[in-house]
Amino acid sequence: MPFADLGLSDELLQAVTEAGYTEPTPIQAAAIPPVLMMRDIIGIAQTGTGKTASFVLPMIDILAHGRSRARMPRSLILEPTRELAAQVAENFEKYGANSKLSMALLIGGVSMGDQIKALEKGVDVLIATPGRLMDLFGRGNILLTGCSMLVIDEADRMLDMGFIPDIEEICTKLPKQRQTLLFSATMPAPIKRLADKFLDNPKMIEVARPASTNINITQWLVPVKGSSVDKRERLRQILAQEEVTNAIVFCNRKTTVRELNKSLKQAGFKSGEIHGDMEQAQRIAELDLFKDGHINILVASDVAARGLDIKGVSTVFNFDAPWHPDDYVHRIGRTGRAGATGTAYTFIAPDDAENVENIEKLTGQKIPRLAVPEAARTAGGEPASEQEPARERPRRGGRNRADRAPSGAIDAPVATAPVEEAPAVEARAERPARAPRRDAPRDARPSRTEDRQPRTEQRQDSRQYREEPDDGGWNGPIPDFLKVVLNRTPIDA
Known part of the structure; x- marks a missing residue:
């Protein structure tokens, strides 16, 4: 069905053609005719289906006849966020x-004075955030x-944000005799009550099952260990693929x-x-850079x-698995729009099982789960995760990252005395040392089966008795029975 069959004016059809569109999407084909007939409607459509044009196009034709007055807009569009507005x-x-x-945009983060001036001139279309x-x-x-x-656009998002x-x-401040259009991706009970209260015999238009995801989007779950280091590594691997x-x-x-x-920029990616x-001007500037291709992430x-x-x-x-399942639908809906195809990856840690x-x-x-992304494979065909991790430059005053507990370990115990060092300590203790005094009691002599002191305590003992001159003999930790000699304390005292 072409746009010409929807009842739009020739001037509007020309603008649509100049914008590069020839056929309406299902929500546009279903919603535009009843809106032109001044019906209240409830539009349930997943994101990326073109529902914005389904109310913008008929509104332009409806408002073409009439005159605006100062501070009294002829129509109102409510959006949950500044970017949507x-x-x-x-x-x-x-x-x-x-x-x-004429049109005015009422959003936070910009000068209120300019907005007031626009309202005083009179506007046909007022686009605003509730606040x-x-x-x-x-x-x-x-x-x-x-x-x-x-x-009322993105009504379920309005609900989530408390609007x-x-x-x-x-x-309640608008005329009772008005036309009301409500659009939402889902229809929870509070939105249903809102529609029942403020819409008059609305026409229900549903082009997809509520909360369904776009069939043009290929979805993958990417298991990760849970640490930010592992997630960033996986992200860089997938971003390096040609299709991204x-x-x-x-x-x-x-x-x-x-x-x-910051991490992506340091890795050489063009990201924002x-x-x-962020201030509204900064947010718009970043979006423009992304739309224009100056940054691609x-x-x-x-x-x-x-x-x-x-x-x-x-x-x-989804670098972080979304806390609310509705957010998943809306997030991945940024791709696969207007008939195009796209891919969505969601990184999931072990504690994300309930969210998934x-x-x-x-x-x-x-x-489906994607255990090892294609970009994570090396030229030899082995998964990068199975290779020996590359050594990193040690931090000042600390150990190498490679010496730490695995990134996926949670509350991993830190060994203070490695087991493999024990034989070395025992071997040193077996070296010839100065003969103990003959009159020392047998139980004062150290037993080879007893646990040796930790290395840190050995160093402290060595520092404590360093005033004893070096006689070329045993330079290890001082046994307890020798300490009494150094202190010049008689054994029988």
């Missing part, structure tokens, strides 16, 4: 090139009584994002990072997991 704004600029619609919208509303800079169309109370309050042209690497913590990006501690926290539409991402890595079980239960599929 900025992405929707880009879609409006692209598809609305032949229209005269910034509620802030400006509380200041009296915005009125929602003229809003005739509401879009549902804000959304409910926003809905660019990749997004997801971590659970912001500190891990920063450390991993994006996480919640983007290390990210879950702030970038949902909804980001970056074309041509070949591979997604929850992911497989949610997605309804068993994810």
Whole structure:
């Protein structure tokens, strides 16, 4: 079915064609006609199916007739994150090139003064995150009584981020006679209650089973020992494969994002990072570098997991197995978009068994294990993990890393007195020494069967009696029966 059969205007069809699209995706084909008919809809679609265009395109045609007024936007689109809001704004600029619609973007991390000026001029489309919208509303800079169309995007993500109370309050401030569109990848009970409360006889559109993963994505679980060193080594091995042209690497913590990006750069990879501690301008700049190909690896926290539409991402890595199974679906959905194929690798440590079980239960599929990635094999055909580990330069004041416990060991005991050193100590003790005094009691003489002192104690004893002149005899630890001689204490005293 071509876009021309969906009822869109000629101006809009021209913009779609110029953007390089000829046929709608299933969610677009199912959602655009009822939206043009002013129906409320609930769109359930997995990420990467093109649902943003399924509401942006009909909104442009619906809002083509009418005039905006100061501080009273005609439509409102709610997004959970700044990146998603900025992405929707880009879609409006692209598809609305032949229209005269005005738009404002209300997100945190940028100047509020510029946003207020845009609202005072009047906007047709307001794209906002709930926090910034509620802030400006509380200041009296915005009125929602003229809003005739509401879009709640990524509703399940809104739930995860705790925005549902804000959304409910926003809905009460909009006119009751309005069109409401709700999109979500899953439909948990709180989202169902939200839809029942604020949508009027909605049309349910579902193009994929809830929480299912894209069939165009090849998924692998990569078992690792659990240490960051082992995970980084595996990551570098897979990144070196030819089919990995660019990749997004997801971590659970912001500190891990920063450390991993630094490690990849030191290894010679062109990588960048994006996480919640960065300013909005920095995050947008990093995304632009990745989109333009200046960097081909983007290390990210879950702030970038949902909804980001970056074309041509070949591979997604879960450096940390996600804590929530829903996050797995959204993370790997950054690849295999718009009909393309992709690959997703998830590193799993022994303590990730429960997380993997929850992911497989949610997605309804068993994810195969990749014990040894192809990149981990050497020219001789042997897995790199079975080869002798390369020796690393010793750290200042410490042992070589190769001398430490294996990276996969958890709370491995550290041996303070290696067993193999015991024969050497005993051998030294058997060397000829100065004859003990004849009048020393037999039980004062050391027994060969008794445990010798640890080497550290031997050194301390040697330092304690170093004032004794060297007579060319035994230079090892001083036996207890000789100490009484050095102290010049009579045996019978």
